Amino acid sequence: MVKIFNFDDHPTQFSANTYVIGKVGGNCIVVDIGSTSDEIYHYIDKHYEKVVAVLLTHAHFDHIRGLTKLLKHYRNRYDIPVYLSEEDVPLLTDPKINSSFLLNESVQVNVTTTPVKDGDILNIKDFKIKVIHTPFHTKGSVCYLFEDDNALFTGDTLFKGGIGRTDLPY
Numbered sequence: 001m002v003k004i005f006n007f008d009d010h011p012t013q014f015s016a017n018t019y020v021i022g023k024v025g026g027n028c029i030v031v032d033i034g035s036t037s038d039e040i041y042h043y044i045d046k047h048y049e050k051v052v053a054v055l056l057t058h059a060h061f062d063h064i065r066g067l068t069k070l071l072k073h074y075r076n077r078y079d080i081p082v083y084l085s086e087e088d089v090p091l092l093t094d095p096k097i098n099s100s101f102l103l104n105e106s107v108q109v110n111v112t113t114t115p116v117k118d119g120d121i122l123n124i125k126d127f128k129i130k131v132i133h134t135p136f137h138t139k140g141s142v143c144y145l146f147e148d149d150n151a152l153f154t155g156d157t158l159f160k161g162g163i164g165r166t167d168l169p170y
Helices: 039-047 067-074 086-093
Strands: 002-007 018-023 027-031 050-055 082-085 114-116 121-124 127-133 142-146 151-153
Touching: 018 039, 027 039, 027 127, 039 067, 050 067, 050 121, 050 127, 082 086
Parallel strands: 027 050, 050 082, 082 114
Antiparallel strands: 002 018, 018 027, 121 127, 127 142, 142 151
16 A cells, blocks of 8 residues: 655745655655655655655745755665656756745755656556646646556645645746
């Protein structure tokens, strides 16, 4: 059975959930690594063998702020592919368009990504994931559907009690 665990270590108006999805003792996938908490690594190392991918629903800073730290943490053990829509790649390295400047931060992530687009089916180890393009929050926003596990990760396409913001710079 797949287990889904979420973290949110920045409880502000710009907080975002970081999800770890996987079968205990097996592989896991991280969705939206906005969290910088070491708790994530403790959790992953305790419950999973390996992180096999990072899926980004979009590249606003609150969804990528912990990416560099995650990749550095595991780099001596293995490489982790990062999946992101091509339209959002420019946000990774530009604090203005990834909106980190709004909190006087400068989040910049230099990483090679694997592009995803609407309708793609990602077969990553034990996981089958459908990509659904949901532009409006950002041009490249996507949702990830883990159909076999009845789970949909929407990023900021949906907020609790409403739809995602569409008024940010990019």
